[in-house]
Amino acid sequence: MQEKQVLLQTKMVLRRREVKKSYVMFSSTFFCIFFLFLSPANLTNGVNFEVLTLIEIKNSLVDPQGVLVNWDIASVDPCSWNLITCSSNNFVLSIGAANQSLSGTLASSIGNLTYLETVLLQNNYITGNIPPEIGKLMKLKTLDLSNNNFTGQIPSTLSHPTHFQYLRLNNNSLTGTIPTSVANMTQLILLDLSYNNLSGPVPRLLANTFNVMGNPEICSTGTEEDCNRSHPKPTSLTFSSSGPSDGGTINQKFAVQFGLSLACLFIIGFGFH
Ligand SMILES: *[C@@H]1O[C@H](CO)[C@@H](O)[C@H](O)[C@H]1NC(C)=O
Ligand SMILES: *[C@@H]1O[C@H](CO)[C@@H](O)[C@H](O)[C@H]1NC(C)=O
Ligand SMILES: *[C@@H]1O[C@H](CO)[C@@H](O)[C@H](O)[C@H]1NC(C)=O
Ligand SMILES: *[C@@H]1O[C@H](CO)[C@@H](O)[C@H](O)[C@H]1NC(C)=O
Numbered sequence: 001m002q003e004k005q006v007l008l009q010t011k012m013v014l015r016r017r018e019v020k021k022s023y024v025m026f027s028s029t030f031f032c033i034f035f036l037f038l039s040p041a042n043l044t045n046g047v048n049f050e051v052l053t054l055i056e057i058k059n060s061l062v063d064p065q066g067v068l069v070n071w072d073i074a075s076v077d078p079c080s081w082n083l084i085t086c087s088s089n090n091f092v093l094s095i096g097a098a099n100q101s102l103s104g105t106l107a108s109s110i111g112n113l114t115y116l117e118t119v120l121l122q123n124n125y126i127t128g129n130i131p132p133e134i135g136k137l138m139k140l141k142t143l144d145l146s147n148n149n150f151t152g153q154i155p156s157t158l159s160h161p162t163h164f165q166y167l168r169l170n171n172n173s174l175t176g177t178i179p180t181s182v183a184n185m186t187q188l189i190l191l192d193l194s195y196n197n198l199s200g201p202v203p204r205l206l207a208n209t210f211n212v213m214g215n216p217e218i219c220s221t222g223t224e225e226d227c228n229r230s231h232p233k234p235t236s237l238t239f240s241s242s243g244p245s246d247g248g249t250i251n252q253k254f255a256v257q258f259g260l261s262l263a264c265l266f267i268i269g270f271g272f273h
């Protein structure tokens, strides 16, 4: 008789535990789904696509000094990487890799870094074509590919970014004519195409300051008219690592996300117990 009662009580306790367990499971699942929707937009299937894109760019470059060594595919985002600056919501704003002895080619996937404003790759040994996909970067303001070994034509798509201000392609081995679309860019503060192997006819260049001297087939000596129009020299382009990214916001956001993930994991773990 007593035994039966004890058994019944035990059963009831177990039952209550089960109800509690399923409640925990239900709420944790709900919580985690809710949290997933809070995740940043640059995550696809839990992977930051800007990390993948930059790894593609790294893989097509040759890096003898190892300056890209902390560009790691396992990173949550690329914002702590050498030579990268991010916005406060962790999108890549700039790549500043001038003077780094880089060779190899520039991957066309650079056109996927939608928020890029500044690309400084001057004074390296990069070969191959300038990827036309750079024209997809609608926020681009500054592109400096000067003093490399780029070949092929100037992509006409470079005229697409509406806020483009500084375009330096000088001291490469570019050939062909200057695309009219690029010549028509009135918003350019500087267009430097000097010391390449460009040919004519030269369209009327509408940039505020331009330079096409040092192209043997159009301006061999630079004394010809309209080879360079240099109004007060624009200040030289330097990469500032203290960019527009807001460290405080990043850290705060990271802490909140870290805490949420930890809570999520804990609740799931507890629920399965
Ligand atoms: C790169 O090197 C050139 C010449 O050596 C120098 O004038 C320039 O300031 C350097 N630029 C950067 C960003 O280090
Ligand atoms: C990135 O760019 C490459 C080449 O432009 C393209 O084939 C690829 O689909 C893009 N990837 C994503 C994730 O947008
Ligand atoms: C790259 O260009 C420099 C100067 O323009 C030249 O001295 C060098 O030989 C070139 N290197 C390659 C690999 O084309
Ligand atoms: C570009 O090449 C010319 C001619 O070789 C040279 O005088 C000039 O210093 C070079 N410009 C840069 C920025 O290296």
Ligand SMILES: *[C@@H]1O[C@H](CO)[C@@H](O)[C@H](O)[C@H]1NC(C)=O
Residues within 6 Å of the ligand: 180, 181, 184
């Ligand atoms: C460039 O401007 C000229 C003169 O305004 C115009 O005739 C031409 O169609 C334009 N070309 C492009 C590609 O925008």
Ligand SMILES: *[C@@H]1O[C@H](CO)[C@@H](O)[C@H](O)[C@H]1NC(C)=O
Residues within 6 Å of the ligand: 173, 175, 197
């Ligand atoms: C420039 O291009 C022409 C063909 O358009 C070629 O014959 C010449 O060798 C090139 N010069 C240089 C310095 O690359």
Ligand SMILES: *[C@@H]1O[C@H](CO)[C@@H](O)[C@H](O)[C@H]1NC(C)=O
Residues within 6 Å of the ligand: 213, 222, 223, 224, 225, 226, 227, 228, 229, 230
């Ligand atoms: C172009 O620049 C060079 C030196 O920077 C100068 O000697 C030359 O007179 C300029 N040409 C024109 C047409 O302004």
